[in-house]
Amino acid sequence: MAKSSQATWGGRFGAGPAKLMLRFSESVSIDRRLAPFDIAGSKAHAAMLAHVGLITAAERKAIHRGLDAILAEIAAGKFKWKASLEDVHMNIEHALALRVPAAAKLHTARSRNDQVATDTRLFLKHACAELRELLRLAGRAILAAAEAHADVVIPGYTHLQRAQPVFLAHHLFAWLEMIERDRNRLSAVAAHANWCPLGSGAIAGTTLPIDRAYTARALGFVDERGRPQLTQNSMDAIGDRDLLVEFAAACALTGVHFSRIAEDLILWTSTEFKFADLPEAFCTGSSLMPQKRNADACELMRGKSARLQGNLQTLLTLGKGLPLTYNRDLQEDKPPLFDSFDQTALCAEVLAGVMQGITIYRDRCAEAAGDPMLLATDLADHLVRQGVPFRAAHHAVGAAVALAESRGVPLPDLPTADLRKIHPGFGRDWAKSFDLATALRRRTGVGMPGPAQVRRQAARWRKLLRG
Ligand code: ARG
Secondary structure: OOOOOOOOOHHHOOOOOOHHHHHHHOOHHHHHHHHHHHHHHHHHHHHHHHHOOOOOHHHHHHHHHHHHHHHHHHHOOOOOOOHHHOOHHHHHHHHHHHHOHHHHHOOOOOOHHHHHHHHHHHHHHHHHHHHHHHHHHHHHHHHHHHHHOOOOEEEEEEOOEEEEEEEHHHHHHHHHHHHHHHHHHHHHHHHHHOOEOOOOOOOOOOOOOOOHHHHHHHOOOEOOOOOEOEOOOHHHHHHOOHHHHHHHHHHHHHHHHHHHHHHHHHHHOOOOOOOEEOOHHHOEOOOOOOOOOEOHHHHHHHHHHHHHHHHHHHHHHHHOOOOOOOOHHHHHHHHHHHHHHHHHHHHHHHHHHHHHOOEEOHHHHHHHHOOHHHHHHHHHHHHHHOOOOHHHHHHHHHHHHHHHHHHOOOHHHOOHHHHHHHOOOOOOOHHHHHOHHHHHHOOOOOOOOOHHHHHHHHHHHHHHOOO
């Protein structure tokens, strides 16, 4: 057994935990990154204790000064973290105690349970804001690529089969819609995190006359009018990890979107498509095949989405079946939390980098978008304009497609007489349906890929993604 414990809870123990137990139970190797939030929480708590008269102004000052010095030491990489002190909270409190006698009063009316709940909420608010910004920057890179290639048309795909033509910008704006919803989900998580749990204590609050509103205000847990927001049940506040699940879910869904975007890019950059190439800085070669240029950045984005889903699963399972309230199991919430943040942030940055350097091959896009089959539906619409019911029109164009295929000629080259035999509704100007520019111009409705709509969407995104 180790020597008598230095731990803050050591009073009732004759000896400290076994070395193996320390290695097993320490979390400081992971949760030390909560230090800035932990120190902010402690400073607010000390200020509140002074405000209600539980410590003196001089003690508060000493505590603040000590915590500031510790934060500076941590930032400079000089702080000595000790696994024997378990977690970030006890490491900081212990270091403070070595500097400031008043440190012994800091934990008045507080537990590590409401402390870690507070730290986590502060971290989440910060993480959501960071990710929202990184996603905005990725969005801007996508928007810039769309605007630089505003006239490029590509086939849109369903079932990965050529379907109908769209402006490349329309496809890229679909990505922006996905990312914008992800940003909104992160805002919702930040709003849910914006309630202060300090004062919940270990489970049942405190008998001391604390001022919860004071701490909440000091830490920025306020509504848009500056009114403090306090969690309303001490047991729930320290025992629940919903917020982490919500955050991990928002990250996992963002990851699914990254993964779909990555897959589009992998397809577009394959020799078979060659609509685009990724910047060399985001590709790697093969150790064996000298010609290879692999889209590893995109493949990793696709792969990381699995990891983000795993983190969500970990957090869901962690809470399942736990009796109220705090159980040490909950300490395992931090690795998936931090990993979801880190990996989502990285993916957003990589996506921005990839899109900033993307090359679009206009000729290949034009060639693919020139496939007249993409406008078979427009030909059916032509029949509808002549009064033919859509089902009959669809059937007639299907027969025309089959005829063109059997003769080995492009659909627009079929003689009008043969088409009239299929359906008398084919008018004189049926072949005009195959004019790509006209076909796109006809798509005037909101959300459609017509040129006027795409221009409107570009303006909308410029506004939405402005800093
Ligand atoms: N390191 C702990 C965690 O992250 C802090 C809370 C500890 N509370 C306790 N009662 N042991 O969960």
